[in-house]
Amino acid sequence: MMRPWILSLLFVLCGSAVATGLASSGSPGAAAVLLLAFLALAGVNSPLIFPRSVGAVEAQRRSAVDGRPVIYWRPGCTYCIRLRIRLGRSAHRLHWVNIWRDPAGAAAARAANDGNETVPTVVVAGRSYTNPDAERVRELLSRSI
CATH class of the missing domain: 1.20.5 (Single alpha-helices involved in coiled-coils or other helix-helix interfaces)
Known part of the structure; x- marks a missing residue:
């Protein structure tokens, strides 16, 4: 804990x-x-900024059930922090995967970005978006609900 x-x-x-x-x-x-x-x-860097991360396999399973996007991120990434802050409360409704803690998450990020671990990468319904703005993520989230 x-x-x-x-x-x-x-x-x-x-x-x-x-x-x-x-x-x-x-x-x-x-x-x-x-x-x-x-x-x-x-x-x-606290857990207050980023919701608790789940593994890539679990995030993909949850996303298949509820249709919510999966966000691959890593600690210290300024783009990830900016996206998280701009998402506000809606960030807690997404599935976050820390690619530094989950090798399967890192592999999924590489698969979505031509072999690069570029984050944040948002994946929903098999389609990936690299470093999207918060409005785009909110739009993807609203479609899933």
Whole structure:
């Protein structure tokens, strides 16, 4: 249960340590800015931003049942983060597959992108879309429901 939060917690702890050192050396403004930057990194890498990932096989099975798109992503990808943020609440209705944790997901992303692990890749009804905008994904989601 704690494992998905480890990276976020490390960002918070490191940011706090560095900010404490800067504040004690007489730079409280720089400490505050640095702490905010580390907190932002922790938030972006937390499970709050990305819904819990499932395996590619399970995501494909669920998509076949409910028709919802599967999104292949990886941590740290700015395009994935941007898509997730722009999708807002509707992101939780999609099936997310972390290609760094799931070899089958990485293989599916490569199959959809001519051998490249380009993310985000959205697959619905056998058709793939590489780095689509949020409106396109919402449109695909609305068709599936």
